[in-house]
Amino acid sequence: MKTSFTVNGTPCSLDLDPRVTLLDALRDHLDLTGSKKGCDHGQCGACTVLVDGRRINACLSLAVMHDGDQITTVEGLSENGRSPLQSAFVRHDGMQCGYCTPGQLCSATAVMSEIADGWPSHVSDTLAGPYAMTREELAERMSGNICRCSCYPGINAAILEIAEEDVGYAEAAE
Amino acid sequence: MRPFDYQRPETLSGAHVAARDGATFIAGGTNLIDLMKLEVMAPDTLVDISRLGLDQINTHEEGLHVGATVTNSDLAADMRVRQAYPVLARALLAGASGQLRNKATTGGNLLQRTRCPYFYDTDTPCNKRSPGSGCAALGGEMRNHAVLGTSDHCVALHPSDMAVALRALDAKVEVEDSDGTRRAIALDEFYRLPGDRPDQETTLNAGDLITGAILPAPFGGRQTYRKVRDRASYAFALVSVAAMVRMDNGRISNVALAFGGVGTRPWRDRDVENLLIGEAPSQKLFDTAGDILMKDAVLYDGLEFKDTLVRRLLTATLTELTQ
Ligand SMILES: Cc1cc2nc3c(=O)[nH]c(=O)nc-3n(C[C@H](O)[C@H](O)[C@H](O)COP(=O)(O)OP(=O)(O)OC[C@H]3O[C@@H](n4cnc5c(N)ncnc54)[C@H](O)[C@@H]3O)c2cc1C
Ligand code: SF4
Ligand code: FES
Ligand code: FES
Numbered sequence: 260m261k262t263s264f265t266v267n268g269t270p271c272s273l274d275l276d277p278r279v280t281l282l283d284a285l286r287d288h289l290d291l292t293g294s295k296k297g298c299d300h301g302q303c304g305a306c307t308v309l310v311d312g313r314r315i316n317a318c319l320s321l322a323v324m325h326d327g328d329q330i331t332t333v334e335g336l337s338e339n340g341r342s343p344l345q346s347a348f349v350r351h352d353g354m355q356c357g358y359c360t361p362g363q364l365c366s367a368t369a370v371m372s373e374i375a376d377g378w379p380s381h382v383s384d385t386l387a388g389p390y391a392m393t394r395e396e397l398a399e400r401m402s403g404n405i406c407r408c409s410c411y412p413g414i415n416a417a418i419l420e421i422a423e424e425d426v427g428y429a430e431a432a433e
Numbered sequence: 434m435r436p437f438d439y440q441r442p443e444t445l446s447g448a449h450v451a452a453r454d455g456a457t458f459i460a461g462g463t464n465l466i467d468l469m470k471l472e473v474m475a476p477d478t479l480v481d482i483s484r485l486g487l488d489q490i491n492t493h494e495e496g497l498h499v500g501a502t503v504t505n506s507d508l509a510a511d512m513r514v515r516q517a518y519p520v521l522a523r524a525l526l527a528g529a530s531g532q533l534r535n536k537a538t539t540g541g542n543l544l545q546r547t548r549c550p551y552f553y554d555t556d557t558p559c560n561k562r563s564p565g566s567g568c569a570a571l572g573g574e575m576r577n578h579a580v581l582g583t584s585d586h587c588v589a590l591h592p593s594d595m596a597v598a599l600r601a602l603d604a605k606v607e608v609e610d611s612d613g614t615r616r617a618i619a620l621d622e623f624y625r626l627p628g629d630r631p632d633q634e635t636t637l638n639a640g641d642l643i644t645g646a647i648l649p650a651p652f653g654g655r656q657t658y659r660k661v662r663d664r665a666s667y668a669f670a671l672v673s674v675a676a677m678v679r680m681d682n683g684r685i686s687n688v689a690l691a692f693g694g695v696g697t698r699p700w701r702d703r704d705v706e707n708l709l710i711g712e713a714p715s716q717k718l719f720d721t722a723g724d725i726l727m728k729d730a731v732l733y734d735g736l737e738f739k740d741t742l743v744r745r746l747l748t749a750t751l752t753e754l755t756q
Contacts, residue, residue, distance in 0.1 A: 277437060277439035278437070299470065304530065304532060316536070320466070321459075323441075324481055366531070366532065378506070379515065381527050383526075386516075402665075402667040403667055
């Protein structure tokens with residue numbers, strides 16, 4: 260089945276069996292192997308990509324359902340792999356094996372815009388907003404990304420640093 | 434995954450035509466694709482309903498109308514929901530992960546299948562997956578299973594958080610049949626008990642498309658959703674409660690309580706509510722409410738903890754809301 264979408268700004272046209280997931284289309288048909296397959300069942304977040312700016316699990320989505328969509332993978336977060344967030348991950352040792360990292364980076368990018376858009380979370384005291392990137396909010400909002408190496412201290416430090424720079428939430432971030 | 438035909442209609446009537454010969458609708462796909470990978474579900478035709486324009490939240494004569502493909506994220510972020518239906522926003526935010534909520538839809542969440550591990554394991558008997566084959570959970574490991582509404586044929590939980598809140602809110606499911614005729618089904622009538630046909634989970638007919646959910650304006654008072662789980666986030670409920678309580682002159686004047694993690698469907702027991710209405714809050718009252726709630730509970734080995742847990746959750750929640 261003919262399917263067209265834009266990946267990291269580049270238009271792509273593919274002829275796919277409808278069974279192909281978005282994750283397999285990216286990895287096996289477009290050679291964008293940054294997005295990882297951890298569980299293939301929505302349980303780990305390694306496959307997280309942004310679709311029209313929103314994070315989703317690419318393993319639980321059929322590629323043919325994304326006709327016309329704008330998709331961003333870890334390869335598209337920056338030109339040289341050194342966005343402020345990516346550099347902060349390196350500085351804070353936010354990885355060991357690195358398998359979860361692409362998903363963590365995509366997810367964290369989306370979390371920052373969800374907070375900026377005033378989306379509440381399970382741990383928010385009030386539903387009225389606005390919200391800041393506290394340690395508690397970060398842990399809850401990033402819970403869909405599991406790190407088997409348990410690099411959470413480094414991951415959290417990197418995201419908090421960038422969130423503080425971005426929105427000046429220094430105080431709220433404890 | 435078995436091969437299937439994929440269709441993406443752009444109109445409601447087009448969706449009915451595409452589904453004419455028996456098809457499975459796909460919305461967010463977060464439950465269906467998971468089950469198709471394991472071949473627990475193997476539809477011949479998938480009809481993608483994500484582009485039918487059912488993604489709107491509108492005010493409605495009864496309260497709010499939520500389109501079937503509104504995502505769980507958008508519903509939880511909607512200011513009208515956050516202000517008037519906090520129990521629903523809280524239930525949604527307690528479910529799954531940020532990524533999953535961005536795809537999960539209102540209709541798909543209502544119709545998500547159980548997380549009974551034997552249902553997922555095609556090497557074991559399961560009456561829900563293959564009717565008449567038996568139930569591997571009975572006599573097997575039980576933890577993520579129901580204690581209320583069970584039968585000798587199935588003890589599977591309904592796993593949704595959202596549906597628990599909708600049941601407390603007296604929501605209705607809006608459905609369009611294959612002729613395009615619409616009807617509304619009260620949530621009280623929407624889910625079936627397993628009985629001897631656990632594969633028949635709802636009162637929907639073949640070809641019925643959920644078009645939305647209707648949320649009546651809630652009675653005033655306070656609302657909350659509390660969920661107890663094995664880890665702090667990204668886990669299904671061991672036990673949960675959606676609660677709305679209104680107090681007048683120190684007495685409970687209205688209350689709605691629905692429970693997750695205990696029933697074969699989102700659980701609500703009017704006897705519990707009738708006991709509480711008109712009474713002043715006390716530990717003794719809450720204990721009696723727990724006795725009524727659990728009077729028909731069947732506690733198989735491994736599920737005894739749910740009895741204690743749900744009673745404590747009931748007390749904690751009512752204490753919080755009546756203070
Ligand atoms: C790792 C993980 C953790 C999760 N944790 C939680 C949790 O804590 N709490 C919770 O409540 N849920 C949880 N979920 C489940 C999640 O909420 C559901 O997968 C989601 O709500 C399903 O919605 P969907 O739109 O993706 O449905 P789909 O997968 O598209 O469809 C599900 C079913 O509904 C049918 N369907 C969908 N829309 C319609 C319609 N409009 N009319 C008729 N039929 C329709 C489909 O045919 C299919 O049978 C979790 C899921 C995963 C993978
Ligand atoms: S409890 Fe229900 S879903 Fe689980 S194995 Fe038994 S029949 Fe299947
Ligand atoms: S690979 Fe998609 S969530 Fe694990
Ligand atoms: S760095 Fe190894 S899984 Fe996270």
